[in-house]
Amino acid sequence: MEDLLGLLDSSGPRLFRLLKRLTLREDVAQVLMQELFLALNRSPAFHRARDPAAYAYRTAMHLAFAWRRERKHEPVAEPLQSEPESVGSSPLTRMVRLEEFELVLGMLDSLPKLGRDIVVMRYIQGDDYEEIARRVGKTTHQVRALCHKAICRLRELMGERLHSGD
């Protein structure tokens, strides 16, 4: 329990923000945050993990994407409560941006898990390649290659989506 409480103190804020970015909803992020730590508490693998924080981040990503898959057919998320600076104040702009985020997150989920996690760590978490490599147990070179491949695939998916006119 002590190790989990320590992890909550040290990495909790970043984990919560990650969950919010992946779900686009604060209420869901709060629920998933509790689920995450309760799941880690029950997980023998977490307690055996060489890098418990890395294990927690990847579990958080899996939980968030699992939640996205479960609610695939439900209505679009509630409006963002805190917006990126670049998003204008117009409700229409916000709605469009929200749809774009939903779109890109949906596409991310269609990538292989490792590529998806690396893209999330690199672009949404802002981690450097060395840190990501340590977390996923690959070399920096491999991580760069996987990240590049995942981004190319995302661009392809986006292109297909644009051409299909959806």
Place this chain on the structure above:
Amino acid sequence: MTTDDQYDVVRLLEELAKLDAAEETVERALARTRAALMAAPPCRRTGLRLRSLRVALAAGLLLAAGVWGLTGWLARPGNSMFAAVQETMTHVYGVTYQVRPIRVSFASALPAKIMLLDERRSRSEDDRMIAVVDSKQRRIMQLDLKEKTATIIDYVDLPRVNEFDLIRNLKQGKVEQLPNREIDGKTVLCFRAQDDAGGGWSEERILLVDPATYLPVRIETTFTNAQGKEMMFGICDDFRYNVTLDESLFALTPPKGYRVTTRRQDPPPAQVVVPAKPISPEVRLEVRIAEDKPGPGLTEKIFGRPRSHVLLYLHGEVELSNPDFQSVSVSHSTMPPAYEVVFRLTPAGGKKMADLTNKNRGKQLVILVDGNVLFFPARIRSQISDSFSVSGGITKDEAERIVAGLQER
């Protein structure tokens, strides 16, 4: 959907990365998670596969618990849960509740309604009096409804404002968790807090908390005199949270038709505990700015004890250093009771600090000595110029030790 650039996935992901959550929301989420963890059954993990060995270990632990004092040992998780209650209480405003004196031996007291608007403003109402308290302005307005008089007291010392604030700030060492209780058919968490009320009196609070929200549903307070006789027993209940309260209820302006009396309780002057001396050239004193989030060029630094530490993301630039400081001293102020480490800046240092604090409102100001974070970082709320002091939770010994290390010998 017009250009490829507009829909570039990297740009979209980077935009998504800017999506932030309010500090309050994050803290609430952490408090709830902590509470859920504490309430969860312990993880069944052990490297011991042999049942007999596990049984032996359990027996050993029980024996140890018995020897060391079972109550104190078991009270620890309760304290952590109480910490979660306190954290949840910290983020709740728009609170109303009733105070009901049940048995009072030393004075007359009426049932009162308490309203808490935010962290500084509260109001209590009974049939005779209304009191509005603004702890930031250190001002109280008392209205006598029968006599139609208003008394405004300035610079009043406010050691305790209300039961809710008192519990929010209670030291955890004084709290133990009791077995759960039932209220109206609902199981609630139960905590007992005992404290010295001064003058030989003691006070005991029983706090009953809704396990779903981690917020109090009832507080029972008992005051006992030096002879152990119960002098007062009161109950706070009918708690309502996130109530929309009209700000005008908390105005410190007396209503029309009231005779106004103003009193001023001047704060006693701060007492110098350690006289000011220049900073020793042997120590490297630095002031830097820190962010809440990691970012390019920022250095992560951990400050604090395990389980209560914070992560700071320090900027590389040293904004102020030894030549910008004129002196450092310790003073003692009784309002609120605190020991302060007072840093006085040179005119050039003061100018630098004024620019720094003007440009970085909302960020954290970090003081480092020889590369180590000295105090819990303060968030910049206003401009600082010629001097500043650090006071939060510093004991006399700590303040003296810090200053002894900083001052020129």
